């Protein structure tokens with residue numbers, strides 16, 4: 001098990017105090033592909049931001065590797081995320097000033113656990129795996145949506161994280177690209193032993209995941 | 223894990239951002255350059271002129287002048303005798319004892335008409351005692367032609383300011399006639415021509431032997447003025463000390479006698495600093511604006527960088543480095559251009575000026591000003607860049623990414 005959330009309650013104070021997550025408890029295991037689905041506004045994204053340690057303003061506890069996330073300082077959290085968690089968003093958020101290869105390298109250039117040459121080599125390997133090696137030096141904004149999303153997944157993987165959090169990664173993609181991205185994520189869990197947790201509205205995806213969690217008005221349906 | 227924000231990755235990202243909006247970056251750099259250039263040129267020029275004037279004035283005229291009080295009642299229309307300074311011995315005594323007095327010299331000044339072959343000019347004659355006067359004025363440095371005070375050993379020798387010599391159309395070795403108020407005519411010879419560089423002196427100043435002048439006037443013991451040089455010219459306590467004991471003398475200090483120049487120097491100083499400050503302020507605002515807009519436009523990118531592991535410190539650094547690069551580049555360019563323009567001014571020949579008499583403008587190339595220009599330029603950009611950078615570092619990734 002790589003992450004355990006227990007009795008998570010989340011409130012927003014704006015416009016008035018209201019609860020968006022109700023007593024959510026969840027365990028994520030190694031090599032698992034978990035989908036979170038449910039109606040719009042049911043709290044999927046909110047849950048993912050908490051699981052990914054970006055949002056620490058909640059009641060309950062989040063444990064990973066025997067450590068309590070809430071006990072970490074903000075800089076420790078930043079470093080923890082950098083090393084252990086990869087992100088994929090509905091909108092890929094590649095940085096347009098950088099080319100494809102540089103975008104993938106950015107998280108590793110911060111971590112610096114390898115030389116720049118090693119990072120470059122790793123990034124090229126990832127590009128090969130997503131079938132985009134020949135586009136390595138193209139500016140990132142000159143890619144199609146599907147291509148950008150695949151690059152974003154490669155970027156999420158560059159630091160070899162244990163957990164990949166993806167918020168509707170296929171939300172903006174057509175059928176073909178959706179399948180391609182889903183296969184890629186599944187492959188990461190099955191062949192690399194990573195854990196992927198993603199929010200999705202696509203039944204094809206959550207039905208084909210290892211585990212599907214439905215959210216209803218902030219509750220996890222048991 | 224890289225713990226310091228000063229690393230190649232952050233600098234690389236900063237550069238990438240700078241290069242991705244070349245036009246704005248270049249404009250911002252030019253803005254800083256303009257500010258620094260203006261500062262350098264103005265300060266080089268203004269302090270050059272100021273120093274030049276200070277040197278001319280303080281070397282060419284005494285810090286304190288003691289003269290006889292003009293008695294309006296007794297004043298006749300055609301005065302043939304010149305009025306003597308009373309109490310000379312007592313004042314001498316007082317000056318010898320005063321700690322702040324560097325040196326002093328007696329003068330015999332008389333109105334006179336100078337006549338050359340072609341010209342006739344009313345003016346004044348400064349009779350000096352060379353042994354005293356040489357401690358007051360560094361005439362050697364000012365001499366254009368002929369000899370200095372030592373030529374006054376020849377009792378018919380007169381030294382002329384360059385403008386005066388020009389007006390009289392005489393040069394060293396030429397003959398000159400002098401008519402004193404008592405009607406006495408004397409044949410003189412130009413022994414030297416000097417220039418202090420400012421018209422107020424070079425137009426009227428003459429040096430002549432005081433002993434000879436006393437004899438010609440028939441007033442052998444007369445002294446008309448005492449000139450005093452101070453050790454600290456800002457301490458003019460001596461002035462009131464003299465006036466309190468001798469109420470029949472007039473005491474003028476350097477500020478009285480050189481009011482326009484003193485004020486002119488101040489005006490030039492104020493002008494330099496205010497114009498440079500205003501320009502740097504404008505440049506600073508330019509950078510502030512550009513970075514601020516970038517931070518707003520790039521909020522998503524900043525959020526993504528933060529989720530990737532870039533900490534607030536990294537973000538501050540990434541944005542601050544952009545403005546520092548602009549600042550350093552602009553400052554270096556500004557210094558180079560400032561030097562080039564200053565140099566250009568310093569070698570551009572001048573025709574004539576009503577005020578100062580120079581071949582080219584005096585420019586002060588003191589390196590400290592270049593250092594100052596650099597520091598100001600960079601400081602402005604750091605200040606201008608700091609607030610947008612801080613703002614960038616406060617971007618909350620959850621809010622931004624969720625909001626898309």
Ligand SMILES: Nc1ncnc2c1ncn2[C@@H]1O[C@H](COP(=O)(O)OP(=O)(O)OP(=O)(O)O)[C@@H](O)[C@H]1O
Nearest residue numbers: 012013014015020039040041042043044045046047
């Ligand atoms: N910053 C916020 N302030 C106040 N309320 C918020 C804020 N963010 C989200 N909410 C509310 O929290 C609830 C859950 O939102 P969340 O984004 O988690 O839903 P979701 O399941 O991801 O929806 P979708 O499928 O549309 O992405 C919603 O009712 C939403 O209005």
Ligand SMILES: [Mg+2]
Nearest residue numbers: 044045046199
């Ligand atoms: Mg959502």
